[in-house]
Amino acid sequence: MASSDPAAARAVRIHPSDNVATLLDDARPGIVQILGAERLNVTAVEPVAAGHKIALHAVAKGDPVLKYGFPIGHAVRALNAGEWVHLHNLASNYDERSSSLDVDTGAPTDTAHAYR
Amino acid sequence: MLTVDSPTWQGWLRPDGRKGIRNLILVIYTVECAQFVAHAVASREEDAHVIGFSGCYDNAYAIRLMLALARHPNVGAVLTVGLGCEYTQAGRLAETVRASGRPAESFLIQEVGGTTRSIANGKALIGQLRAQIRDVPRVPMGLGDLTIGCECGGSDGTSGLAGNPVVGRFFDRLVDAGGRAIFEEIVEQIGLKEILLQRAANPDVREQLARTYDKAEAYCKSVRQWSASPGNFAGGLTTIEEKSLGAFAKSGSRPIQGVLRVSETAPGPGLWLMDSVPDGHYMQFGYTNPNDSEGIVDLISGGSHIVLFVTGRGSVIGSPVSPLIKITGNARTYERMREDMDFNAGTVLSGEQTLDAAALDLLGLVTRVAAGEPSRPESLGHREYFIMYKHQEPPGLQQGCRA
Structure with missing residues (x-):
């Protein structure tokens, strides 16, 4: 279902095996045009900001999230196609702190006690 | 096959034979x-x-x-x-x-x-x-005489798509012209050990890279600090692995000749990895990359004449000794912080330019700054630096003196 809707937000899939794409524009719910090895589209089910990632298809809980053709972490719950993929549903395989950060601002929540 | 007509300019000759672009x-x-x-x-x-x-x-x-x-x-x-x-x-x-x-x-x-x-x-x-x-005697200089470092900071989703890949293409050209390219931030190569080792110029270097990677991963684990910041997350990066893949793009595609420690000059042409991670010591002080200025100073200590700083989110720092050139792959950042930004790699994402065309433009900018044109941070008077307590074994103790 290729679309050349000029209003559609664009996203890049870097490697053919990637299950996420990176938004070049801010996306509203609706069609997102995926630029990459082959052209395809995905329907965003929620807003996804430029620079952020959108799931290209469903990913099972615990499965690797792939970008650049490499795992950038694992899904902490099942992901649906078109979902925003970020701190709330993707966790690093190394950094245990990242999943505790505020999903919108990235600000730490685990040192709140120090600001009193 | 470097072009822009293999530019040359006048530098300053130092007693050790090296040539400088500032005096x-x-x-x-x-x-x-x-x-x-x-x-x-x-x-x-x-x-x-x-x-x-x-x-x-x-x-x-x-x-x-x-x-x-x-x-x-x-x-x-x-x-x-x-x-x-x-x-x-x-x-x-x-x-x-x-x-x-x-x-x-x-x-x-x-x-x-x-x-x-x-x-x-x-x-x-x-x-x-x-x-x-x-x-001080003036002498002609060309790209083959240059050492260029690259650091990224304030990275976002564009850094791995545009800013760092443009620098990677530029680094390939610099190395092909006989120059020296230094990248660092081994703490931003987490999860990439195999990719890193594949780039080793020979088995000895492979061994050095493996040791350096293992030390960095163990260090990050022990201090519970991974090199990612709130701004990175707000900009769309979710994990250190993701940030690392984008950061590694700045190294380009040429073989890695070896690992430099802080204050060690690249002993020959080609691409080098600088290791800024502390070595094990009875005083376990120091975080790896406390801020961008520290990493930039490290790259200058390795002899970088100019440091390229890739920042998706935007930054206003500069550096002493060697000019800093600021590159962003984020067109919004470029517009918002126009006076601080030297180079807009966002043209690659908007489709206005290919990566190679942008790398050639960057090469032109590097040449002009080498010839004396002030970079944005230079002309704004930014001279930030950061030197901290840290322990590293002197290079000579580990692998013989290469200086």
Whole structure:
């Protein structure tokens, strides 16, 4: 279902095996045009900001999230196609702190006690 | 097949045979107590930059780092300023610099007698040093004479798509022209050990890279600090692995010739990885990359004439000794922080330019800055630096002296 809707937000899939794409524009719910090895589209089910990632298809809980053709972490719950993929549903395989950060601002929540 | 007609410009020839793109006077303070006077001495002196070390107790790593900056090819002369009580010896620093063939002076604030006299004394010495480096021989320089470092900071979702890949293409061209390229941030190559090892020029380098990677991963685990910040997350990066894949793109595609430690000059042409991670020691001080300025100073200590700084979110820092060139792959950042940004790699994402065309434009900019055109941070007067307590084994102890 290729679309050349000029209003559609664009996203890049870097490697053919990637299950996420990176938004070049801010996306509203609706069609997102995926630029990459082959052209395809995905329907965003929620807003996804430029620079952020959108799931290209469903990913099972615990499965690797792939970008650049490499795992950038694992899904902490099942992901649906078109979902925003970020701190709330993707966790690093190394950094245990990242999943505790505020999903919108990235600000730490685990040192709140120090600001009193 | 480097083009832009293989540009050349006039540099300054140093006694060790290296060539500089600036002819600066470096003012170095040896303890926080001398910091105010050192900055006042350099104030309104266009060609004087300041660095220094805050601690009173000395640190071999920091001394080596200050001497690497003092004997950098962009530096013509040095003035060291001490208070007089501290462990780090201002006089010995100046003596070591003089042995490199550069004029160097030093004084202690307690001996000269207070703030006002010390500033006046320092300014008089700056004048004398300037006169002594006026006639440093000029020599033609080309890309093959350049060492260029690259650091990224304030990364976002565009950094791995545009900013860093453009630098990677530029690095390939620089290496092909016989120059030296240094990338660092091994703590931003987490999860990429296999990809990193595949880039080794030979089995010895492969071994060095494996050791360096393992040390970095173990260090990050032990201090529970992974090199990602709130701004990175807000910009769309979710994990250190994701950030690392984008950061590694700045290394381009050429083989890695070896691992440099902080303050070690790249011993030959090609692409080098700088290791800024502390070695195991009874004093486990130091975080790896406390801020961008620290990493940039490390790259300059490795002999970088210019440092490329890729920042998706935007930054306003500069650097002493070597000009900083700021690159963003984020067109919004470029517009919002226009006066601070040198290069817009966002053209690659908007489809206006290919990566190779952008890399060629970047090469043109690097050449102009090498020839004397001030970069944005330079003309705005930014000269940030950060030198910390850290422990690294001197390079000679591990792999023989390559200097």
